[in-house]
Every structure is written in C-alpha cells, then in structure tokens.
Amino acid sequence: MAEKVLMKGNEAIGEAAIVAGCRHYFGYPITPQTELTEYMSRRMPKVDGVFLQAESEVAAINMVYGAAGAGARVMTSSSSPGISLKQEGISYIAGAELPCVIVNMMRGGPGLGSIQPAQGDYFQATKGGGHGDYHNIVLAPNSVQELVDITVLSFDLADQYRNPVMILGDGALGQMMEPAEFHSSNTGLVKKPWAAAGMRGRGKPNIINSLYLQPEALEQHNIHLQRKYALIKENEIRYEEIKTEDAELVLVAYGITSRIARSAMERARAEGMKVGMFRPISLWPFPEQQLAKSAENASALLTLELSAGQMIEDVRLSVGNIKPVHFYGRTGGMMPSPQEIYQEIVNIMNGKGGK
Amino acid sequence: MTEKLFARPKSLTDVSTHYCPGCHHGIIHRLIAEVIDELDVQDKTIGVAPVGCSVLCYDYFNFDMIEAAHGRAPATATGVKRVHPDAVVFSYQGDGDLAAIGTAEIVHAAARGEKITTVFVNNAIYGMTGGQMAPTTLVNQVTTTSPYGRNPNFTGMPIKMSEMLATLDGAKYIARVAVNNPVNMIKAKKAIKQAFEIQLNGLGFALVEVLSICPTNWGMSPLEAVEWMEKNMVPYYPLGVFKVPEEVAK
Amino acid sequence: MTHEMIMSGFGGQGIMLMGQLMTYAGMIEEKNVSWIPSYGPEMRGGTAYCSVIVSDEPIGAPMVSEPNIVVAMNLPSLHKFEPVIHPGGALIINSSLIDQEAKRTDIKIFKIPANDIADELGNAKVTNMVVLGAIVAATSCIELESVLKAFTKMFAKKPALLEINEKALRRGAEYIQKNC
Ligand SMILES: Cc1ncc(C[n+]2csc(CCOP(=O)(O)OP(=O)(O)O)c2C)c(N)n1
Ligand code: SF4
Secondary structure, eight states, X not given: OOSOEEEEHHHHHHHHHHHTTOOEEEEOOOTTTHHHHHHHHHHGGGGTOEEEEOSSHHHHHHHHHHHHHTTOOEEEEEOHHHHHHHHHHHXXXXXXXXXXXXXXXXXXXXXXXXXXBOXXXXXXXXXXXXXXXXXXXXXXXXXXXXXXXXXXXXXXXXHHHTOEEEEEEEHHHHHOEEEEOOOOOSSOSOOOTTSOSOOTTOSSOOOOOOOOOSHHHHHHHHHHHHHHHHHHHHHOOOEEEESOTTOSEEEEOOHHHHHHHHHXXXXXXXXXXXXXXXXXXXXXXXXXXXXXXXXXXXSEEEEEESSSSSHHHHHHHHHTTSSOEEEEEOOTTOOOOHHHHHHHHHHHHTTSOOO | OHHHXXXXXXXXXXXXXXOOTTOSHHHHHHHHHHHHHHTTOGGGEEEEEOSSGGGGGGGTBSSEEEEOOTTOHHHHHHHHHHHOTTSEEEEEEEHHIIIIITHHHHHHHHHTTOSOEEEEEEOSSBTTTTSBOOTTOOTTOOXXXXXXXXXXXXXXXXXXXXXXXXXSTTEEEEEEEEOSSHHHHHHHHHHHHHHHHHHHTTOOEEEEEEEOOOHXXXXXXXXXXXXXXXXXXXXXXXXXXXXXXXXXXX | OEEEEEEEEETTSSHHHHHHHHHHHHHHTTOEEEEEEOOSGGGTTSEEEEEXXXXXXXXXOSSOSSOSEEEEXXXXXXXXXXXXXXXXXXXXXXXXXXXXXXXXXXXXXXXXXXXXXXXXXXXXXXXXXXXXXXXXXXXXXXXXXXXXXXXXXXXXXXXXXXXXXXXXXXXXXXXXXXXX
C-alpha cells in the first residue's frame, strides 16, 4: 500500500496498527481520540480482528493485559483522563513485561479539563505514571506520517523488549489530516514462547505475573527491569535536529508544538537570527547526550510545551546549568501561534530574556 | 396548573441550555427542579453532575453542585451525604456514565442503601462523545462503534439497569419513566418526587430511570426520535415501578 | 509558494469537506498539504472552521493564524477572520448569506452568491462546491482538474454525485472569472 492517502491522525494510527499486525483493540470513547476507537470498530471486523468497546478504560487496559499475556499484538487508546484510569494496568503490564501499545492523544487538564490539545501528561508518561519502578517507551510523533511510522515501530519495540510502548500525541495531531504512506512492520509477528497461550504440549506452564512475595526475588526482578531499561536507553533514542549546527538559540519542542516552533524558527532565520530546533522523538528514553551535543555551541535554549513546563526538567538535566534554558508554554488547550513563539525568540536574542 | 408549568422553577437558573433541539435532558432538569421546589429543599440540596451531555447541568440547577469524574457520581454523592446527612443529595447520570464506566459505583451505592437519589437518563447512546454504543444500545442499533448494528454475540444484550438494581436490598425505590408525552411527564415527576421523599424519610437508595432521546446522534428529527423511542425502547425497557416500600406504596 | 487558508461557516455548510477536497487536490499535485478542523462544543450549529495549507515547502504549524485566503460562509466568520488576513491576501464572501461589506482595503475581495447559484443548479447541498470553484478561480492555488480528481477519489463509492458537483465547481469558478 505505497500510495499516499489523506487521513486523519487518529484514523491513521488505527490503520497503521492493522498494517503492523495488530488484531486486538480494546478502547473506550473519549474526545479527542474517539475517531480511533470508531475506526477500529469499522476496520477490525473486516480483517478478522477483534474490536471491543470496554465498559471503562480500567477494563480496557486489563483486557490488553490479558490479550498481551496471551501473546497477541494488542493496542488501546484514550486521552488524558482515560489514560489516568489505565495507570494501574500499565504498572502491571510493565511488571509482567508484556508488550502492548497505548496511545494517549492528550487534552487539557487537570481533571475533566477541556477537549483541546495539550501536553500536560509528559510527567505521567515518562516518569512512571503508575506505581513502582518502571518505564514505558514513550514516542512522540509530530505528523500524520510519523504517527503511522511510529505506530508500526511501537509494536516492534514492544515485542522486542517485552515492554509497553506509549504513543504520546495530542488532540491536534489526532484531528489533523495529512498524506500518509503505510509500510509494514520490520519484524512482523514474532514468536512468544513465554505467553499464556495454553500448554498445548509444552510441558511446563507459562505464568504471567508481577507478584514476587520474596523481597530478594522482587529485587532481582527490578534489577532485571533496570538492565532492560539501560539497554533501551542505549539503543532506542530518537530525535530530529534542524539547523542546530550554527544555532545560537536552540528551540526544544516535541509533538504538535515542534510544528509551531518550526514555523517560528523559519521566520527567525529569515530575519537572520541563528535559531535551530531539537526535537526529541523518544521522550523516554530522552535524548540527553544528543541534546547536550546539539546545543554545545548555542548560548541558550528555549523549551516550548503545551504545559506549564514538564519536559524542561529533562532539558535542564541534559544540558546542565551552564546555559540558560528558557521556557514558553501555553496550557488548558490554548495553542501558541508561530508569531507568539517568534516574539519569544526575538526577546531572547535581544538579551531581554524569555518568560 | 398552566401557570405553574410555564413559570421557571426557583431551582433552575435563568440561562438557556446547550442541549440540542428536542433533547429530553432539559425537560428532565425541569422536573427535578420543580420537585425540589415543591419539597422546599432547594436550600439543602446538593447535586452531583456526571460526565456526559449533562456535564454542564451545574450551570442550570440553582443549588450547590459538584461535578464528578466519569461514572463516579454515586461515590461522590456518597461522600457528600456522609458529610451532610441532613442534605438532599442526588446524582444525575447518563447511560454511559451509570451503566458502563460507573457500574461498580451505582451497584455499591444501591447495595449500601446509600440515602441518595439518582436520576438516570437512558438514551441508548453516548451523546456527548458523538454517538457511540452504550450498554443500553438496542440490538441491531447502529452507532459509531457498532457500525454494523449492535451484535449481541459480541456485546451481549442491553442492560436493564432498573430491573438489576431492584434486586438489591439497599435499593428501596426503583422506577422507569419517560417524558415523551404530558401524561408520562406527570408520572415521571411523581416518580422523581417519590424518589426524593424516600431519601428525606431516610429509607435508603432511590433511582428513577428516564427513557430519553438523542435526536442528534440517532440521526432523526425530535419527532421521529420520540416515535423511535416509543416503538423500540419502551418494549425492551418497560415503564413502571419496580420497587417501592410498602408504606409509600399505600 | 504557500497558501494558508481558513474556511469558515455554520456547522452543516460542508466547510470541512470543502477543506478536505482542497487538501486532497493539493496532495494530487504533490504539494505538501495539511488540514485541521476546529473542534469542540461549538460543533453543533455554531461557527466551524478548518485550516488548510497547500505549500511547496514543508509545513510547520498546521493551524493557520495569518491566512492569505479566507472563505467566509456566514457573517460571524467574516467578523472573526477578516481582521487576520495577511495584507495582499484574498477574502471570499458568500454573499447569499452575508449582506455586509468587508472593511479591509489591503486585500482582494471576491463576493459570490453561492447559495443562490446552488439553488439554480437545483441542489442546495453543492453550495460548498460552488465556493470551492470560486476559491480556485480567485487564487489559482491549485488546478480545478485536481479538485475533480480529488472528488472522484473521495467519493469513489458514489460516482453519481460527480456530475452535479462538477457543475457546481465550474459555475463557481466561472462566476468569479466573469464578475470579479
Ligand atoms: C475517564 C473518561 N473516559 C471517557 C470520557 C469521555 N466521555 C465523556 S461523556 C461520555 C459518555 C456520555 O454518555 P452518557 O453517559 O450516555 O450521557 P449522554 O451524553 O448520552 O447524556 C464519555 C465516554 C471521559 N470524560 N472520562
Ligand atoms: S447529543 Fe443527544 S443527548 Fe446530547 S444534547 Fe444533543 S440530543 Fe441531547
């Protein structure tokens, strides 16, 4: 299917999941990701897949736990309030080392908040979210094509590391339409000899579990998880750099914000200002060293988020205290215009500092 | 009578609602407000709003309100009632809110015999999010997540919440009503009033299920929607009182 | 060349589809394209709009804040978006529903009685296609033929719709060519 099609972000994720071999989807409607749930309800029956609308997000993530434990490529999706409800299940999935893909098309919070785009779930996604010492692999696409590619990649990574992968998008990415091409998964469906699929002559039962009553055993399990996370950090960093080589100011933004930042950057460049952009694609693992290197010659950074400042903590950890890290963010579902960000850039370049 | 029907109850604010033309949410709000006025308890009423089309009902009711998380209104109402046992506490919930994500909360509030009142608006669909299948969606009904019609092989049969809750000892009053014509509206109001009286008399949990319409997501005119409801919903969800304490029944 | 457009009107006027067809047509011409709607509680009955970008350059922000093309299908849309049009840009007004004049003098203004033209064609539903034809004629942002190709693709399952929609599209374009 190499022909380009024009698709909404939410629907493109659904089609990409099917292309990646996902045949089990469990979800619950919530704006602004409902189109994905609806797309799966139409498409899954056509490919002999399972679509099930759960009674809640809590149920949906536990259906995912079951399906992943039984060896399937499985996905669920929601938006902020629903993702909060899934946290218990995600912790169990991480503990039991099950592969699955979880999509969060973020909206304004906290609480019921709004249905407009936001990036206020960065902490929740990258720092744990549920209880215990675990990490999701967190990927943040910024176009419909990347939603497609990253969805396919997410299934491969989930299987490779037996780890939940979260796709962190937002309401704008879900609603927008852009051309996309679909390419199938690299690894394809992999064998899962560990799955609880019925012994069927295996001889030894497979147990899917996150309970280790002996502290020694649980500590060993945690050490094993941490080793795995170290491996992921080593191998799965993803990012994009644009015009950072000579940049005096490096913008740092992910997802939809990076699109707006890019427009602002072009505007500044057109005015002769040396501005570049660093875009983390993997938010966990965060491209710490790559960002530090990218900003080596810059005199300042400007972090841009649809939040009151969450990723900025990782930016600061990456570059240390040697250079100023400015911040500009909008919250509640408000989106900055390129002009707004351009103005911030001008202020910083003129030495007036940012907000 | 006429005058009373058309004057705005004290317990409603003077703002126009965001509901679609023909939607029954507005009528149901009005009946509740009239009952609160007649019982003269506006001053000590605390309502709990759901997540659903009626999420903004805190703007329409003219008494204290708390907006709950999706499905959790009965738990939130429980908390309120345990702080203010003398207050009149009710939750207002749609079928996605009450019969899907909030099933545990409503069952346990009823089982505990929580002295609250619940008004349950069953329109067989998720209105707010644009027409997805609800647990109450009828067999073969087309929604945006049952695009080929609800198939009971994969999704089971629509849940009859009133019948189910009536099996619980803590539930003292359970009725199903509709507001599709003036006669039924009078019956509906009577049921709502009884449900609040049960609470005022400290008898236990009371719930009134109101069959409602969603012309927007059913893809019908309000008139067609009422007809569809009468023809399809009422036979599956029979109107009537499923449970009532003896002393009240008399 | 970058065309940044906002198309705005009542929910139900076919604004979203109009934008999608434009986007699709741009894709057929192998340009970079994006489409993003306004969404939210305003959807039913209120003003709805979408941003469309058709460009030779990679697209940054898909949300258009300084459009060089604005289509106002109703009065609230005119009020909301006339002030933000880039100087030198184009404003297309549906004069069937808007009897006010635009105030700006630094932009090109095109008026088209789209509802009346659609009524003449005997199908009120093609008002949006009349306007789409008008945008193409007024701005040359894409080829009319690409819109037709896009329509054929998007409505592959309903080929019968093409004839009346093509007529509407051409009538919209002709109106602009003759009158503006
Ligand atoms: C945790 C969570 N999940 C999902 C949603 C999205 N949501 C809002 S309202 C709603 C369903 C409303 O349907 P119903 O309860 O039937 O009420 P109606 O709108 O039909 O009156 C859903 C799923 C949410 N707000 N929070
Ligand atoms: S969407 Fe349905 S339930 Fe919601 S206000 Fe409109 S008619 Fe009523």
